[in-house]
Amino acid sequence: MKTTIRVSDVLHTGAITGRHTGRVLRESVVAALTRNPIVAVDFAGVDLLTQSAADEFIGRLVRQDADIVARISFSNCTPDVAGMLQWAAEHANSAFQGEGDMVAA
Amino acid sequence: MKFTFPNRFTFLEMLALARRGQFNPMAFRGQIELDFSPLTFAGPGAMACIKALLAQEQRTLPAEVCFPIQHQCQEAIRYLTRMDFFSADIRWCMSPEEDAFIRRSAAGRFLPIRNLHHLHETDAASRDIVACLDCQDRPSAQIFQYAASELIDNALQHSDAPNGAFVTAQKYQKLAKVHALIVDTGIGIRRHLQRHPRFRNLGDDLAAIQAALKPFVTGTYLANAQDHRPEYENQGLGLSVINEISRRSGGELYVWSGRALYRSRSGVETMPVEWPGTVVFLTLPIKLDVNVTDVVKGFDAALQKPKIQLKFNR
Numbered sequence: 001m002k003t004t005i006r007v008s009d010v011l012h013t014g015a016i017t018g019r020h021t022g023r024v025l026r027e028s029v030v031a032a033l034t035r036n037p038i039v040a041v042d043f044a045g046v047d048l049l050t051q052s053a054a055d056e057f058i059g060r061l062v063r064q065d066a067d068i069v070a071r072i073s074f075s076n077c078t079p080d081v082a083g084m085l086q087w088a089a090e091h092a093n094s095a096f097q098g099e100g101d102m103v104a105a
Numbered sequence: 106m107k108f109t110f111p112n113r114f115t116f117l118e119m120l121a122l123a124r125r126g127q128f129n130p131m132a133f134r135g136q137i138e139l140d141f142s143p144l145t146f147a148g149p150g151a152m153a154c155i156k157a158l159l160a161q162e163q164r165t166l167p168a169e170v171c172f173p174i175q176h177q178c179q180e181a182i183r184y185l186t187r188m189d190f191f192s193a194d195i196r197w198c199m200s201p202e203e204d205a206f207i208r209r210s211a212a213g214r215f216l217p218i219r220n221l222h223h224l225h226e227t228d229a230a231s232r233d234i235v236a237c238l239d240c241q242d243r244p245s246a247q248i249f250q251y252a253a254s255e256l257i258d259n260a261l262q263h264s265d266a267p268n269g270a271f272v273t274a275q276k277y278q279k280l281a282k283v284h285a286l287i288v289d290t291g292i293g294i295r296r297h298l299q300r301h302p303r304f305r306n307l308g309d310d311l312a313a314i315q316a317a318l319k320p321f322v323t324g325t326y327l328a329n330a331q332d333h334r335p336e337y338e339n340q341g342l343g344l345s346v347i348n349e350i351s352r353r354s355g356g357e358l359y360v361w362s363g364r365a366l367y368r369s370r371s372g373v374e375t376m377p378v379e380w381p382g383t384v385v386f387l388t389l390p391i392k393l394d395v396n397v398t399d400v401v402k403g404f405d406a407a408l409q410k411p412k413i414q415l416k417f418n419r
Contacts, residue, residue, distance in 0.1 A: 052342075
C-alpha cells in the first residue's frame with residue numbers, strides 16, 4: 001500500500017530551511033515507511049529547500065539506509081527543489097568518505 | 106574595563122579598531138563600563154557583537170554593565186533601544202531612560218538583535234529577517250532566507266555557545282545592500298573542526314577558516330561505539346555555499362574566528378586580537394540573480410579526482 005505525505009501539511013511552509021525542519025520531514029517519512037511499503041512525498045507549494053534541510057532529510061536517510069530511498073517517491077517538485085534533493089542524495093556520503101580536500105596541518 | 110564607543114560603530118569600524126589593537130573582545134571582563142558619549146551612528150551588527158560579549162561575561166561572572174547618562178548620546182541610545190540592545194538578560198546598573206527596556210518598532214529597516222538557542226528557531230528567524238528587509242523580489246528573498254538559515258544553523262549547531270547565537274540584519278535602501286550578522290562566543294571554527302578525526306591536527310585558526318570554506322568539510326562526527334566508523338556527519342557545505350553566493354552576487358563575506366579573519370575579497374589574515382567564538386558578516390545586493398541549486402551542483406568539481414596528465418613526446 002502507498003501513502004502520500006504532503007510536505008505543506010507537515011511543515012506549514014513553502015520554504016524548507018534549517019536542519020530542524022529537515023529532521024521533522026525525515027521523521028514523518030520514516031514513520032510512514034514503518035506502516036507502508038511505499039511513501040510518496042508531495043512537495044506542492046514548496047519553492048525553497050536549503051542544502052542543510054535537504055541533507056538532514058534525504059542525505060541522512062541515505063547515510064542510514066540507502067535501500068530505503070527506493071521506497072520513496074517525490075512529486076510536484078520545482079526544478080530547484082528536485083535538484084537540491086537529488087544532489088543531497090547523491091552526495092550524502094561525500095564528507096563521510098573524505099572526498100573533500102584534505103587540509104594541511 | 107571601560108570601552109568608549111567611537112563616533113561611528115559599525116562591524117567594519119569594529120574590525121578596523123581590532124586591527125589597530127583598539128578593540129579587544131577578550132578584554133570584556135568583570136565590571137564593564139560603556140561610554141556611548143561619542144557615538145552618533147551604530148550598526149546593528151557591531152552592537153550584536155558587543156551584546157554577545159556582554160552576555161558571555163554575564164554568564165561566567167555576573168556583573169553589572171554601567172554607562173554614564175549623557176545628554177549628547179540620548180539619540181544614539183534611543184536607536185540602540187530600538188535595536189533591542191538593552192535587553193533584560195544583561196544586568197544594566199543604569200537605565201539610559203525610563204523606558205529603555207521597552208522594545209520599539211524597528212520600522213522594517215532592520216531586525217532587532219535576536220538571541221537564538223535552538224535549531225528549531227532557525228526557520229522563524231530566517232523568515233523574520235526576510236520580512237523585515239521588506240524584499241519585494243521573490244528570488245532575492247529566497248536567497249536571503251537561504252543564507253540566513255544556513256548561517257544561523259551553523260552557529261547553533263557547531264558553536265557550543267551557552268548563550269546561543271545573536272542575529273541581526275539591516276537593509277540599506279540607498280546603498281541597495283543588505284547586511285546580516287550572526288555572532289556567537291562559542292568554541293570557534295578550529296575547535297569545532299578538530300572534533301573530526303580528519304582535522305584533529307589542524308594547525309591554527311587561519312587553517313581552520315580556510316578548511317571550513319571548502320566543500321565537504323565538517324566537524325560533525327559521531328563515531329560508532331563498536332567499530333569507530335563515523336555514522337553521522339553533515340555534508341559540510343554551509344559556509345562554502347554562502348561564500349560562493351556572495352562571490353557570484355558581488356557581495357562580501359567576513360568570518361572572524363579566534364585570531365583569523367576571512368574576507369571574501371582579500372582572503373585570510375591574522376588578527377592581532379582574538380574573537381572568542383565566531384562572527385559571520387554577510388553583505389549582499391538587494392537584487393540577487395543567483396541560483397543556489399546551481400551553486401551547490403558546482404561543488405561536484407570538488408569531488409573529481411585529480412586527473413593525471415601525462416606528457417607524451419613524439
